[in-house]
Amino acid sequence: MQGVADTLREFWAHRPVRPRAGRKLGGVATGIAMRYQIDPVIVRIAFVALALSGGVGVPMYLAGWLLLPEEGDQVSPLEALLNKGHSSMSQARTVLLGLLMFPAVAFPFNDGGFQVFATLAASIACIYLLQKNRGHLQPATTLADPPPVAPVPGAPAWDPLGAAPFAWDLPEPAPRPQPPAPRPRKPRVAATTLGVATMVLAGSVIAGIWAPWFTAPHIIGLLVAVLAAGLLAGSFVDAGRGLIWLLVPLSVVGFGLTTVGFDGPNDFGDLKSTPKTVAEVKDRYEISVGSVMLDLRELPDSGSVKTALEADLGELVVHVPKNADVTFNCEASSIGELNCLGKQADGSTVQVGGTDLGENGEGGLKIDLDVLTNVGEVKVLRD
Structure with missing residues (x-):
């Protein structure tokens, strides 16, 4: 299991980059093909087959679109939405793709159970095997380098003391005062969790239109899961305690909705x-x-x-x-x-x-x- 985890971490560290040229839609299939040096047609056929096999291929492609960076960008669109770096995709388009994930995920789980999980497991296994056997290959596309440091305006391009430094008798420069060390900032666990919860809420409402079985108790259950995950993550960095005041009443409402049937006023x-x-x-x-x-x-x-x-x-x-x-x-x-x-x-x-x-x-x-x-x-x- 440790080897599997290391391989998956290596995949994330050197994940495929969506190229700007040669792609048909979002460049996910082309990026995977170029990363592991295989025929792009094979990857596209695989996504089509997954889409026809219970609809799993659609949310997987959207996930790749959100999580794989584009050629020349610093981070993926979803990471850019969380202020982790720059992405050429606009935030509005990123949010729209995120909202489309909810009906895309709700549809396959509405039609099938075991088939969906089996297809997802097989897909993850294929990604693992690709990284295990072809992860050493150099990617054909790369991310953008950090911007170079701009020169200080007015500074000379040559050193006037460099010709004969021994000829100068200059006093030792006084040590420059060190600025006080900045106070470490706590991770913004609560803000990030609430942002994700808002996307989940909006996406769940859209999913309810496509999947009638996706009702209010399901939505509240997802929100409780997101807040609980944020609270758990915050416990490691001593942050996010304010989520308790939202998690507790939502849990009570969710419990009431799952045990009480409301038929009218x-x-x-x-x-x-x-x-x-x-x-x-x-x-x-x-x-x-x-x-x-x-x-x-x-x-x-x-x-x-x-x-x-x-x-x-x-x-x-x-x-x-x-x-x-x-x-x-x-x-x-x-x-x-x-x-x-x-x-x-x-x-x-x-x-x-x-x-x-x-x-x-x-x-x-x-x-x-x-x-x-x-x-x-x-x-x-x-x-």
Whole structure:
């Protein structure tokens, strides 16, 4: 594995350069061919085959366009966007290519799973083999050299003391005062992470248009992943702590979106019901976010009722008469706290149930309860 890592690092250090001449689009295929001295037609056919094999070739080509520098430039377009050097590609065009990456990546993962990962693994293996076997070849195109240092205006082109330096008796120059050492600047982890997160957000919105399965929870999940990666990187250089204030609420929102189903504005709030007859008891009392309180203590002492209470996020409370025969099932499918006729449980995916005949034993009103919540508190009380 160490050899593989060294080879990949060598590939990045001497990566292909996109030439200005002889290219068809962005010069990615031509740059790879010239770097490893193979026929450009072979590389172009490979990209076309990858594009037809689940669409993987499109995001790979766009990635090469963003990460491989152009001939005569100092860095790649993406590095130039992060102020790492100069690139001839404009920042607007770089951002546009970055946004196009999101639908290009979403499309293949929407249509296939194992095939996509297998194709990506095979592509990385081919890059590794190229670098391993032909990485020693000299690249045909190179990056731009750093700009030369300009001469100081007004300085003579010849040294008047160079003819006979021994003829001069000059005092030793006093040592020049050294400027104070600049304070080291912390890496701008937070700013860079927020910039990447903004691109992810914009690109994800575009991807959602092309791939309907790419919904809000997916977008928030990507943003949480980007912020978490920035926070992890910042922990090594003592920077980026401000990302916590954005990461925590996003994580809470993401958790809520993955556990709560929102069907409309009427599913929020508090729902209270106190039926006085068996016929008034509904089959189901349901809410998305809020609380449901069902009071059955005013029902008659005979007959039978069956009802269910359900909430995605909130509190469910049922009051039953003292002498009723109650069969109950209480459940929290994600996280919750249960207190149902003396049976208690709390934690993740908990459930209690049974039959309670009340103070007078069997006989009287019969109640069948099913009380379910995703996240919240469930109570069935006899008082």
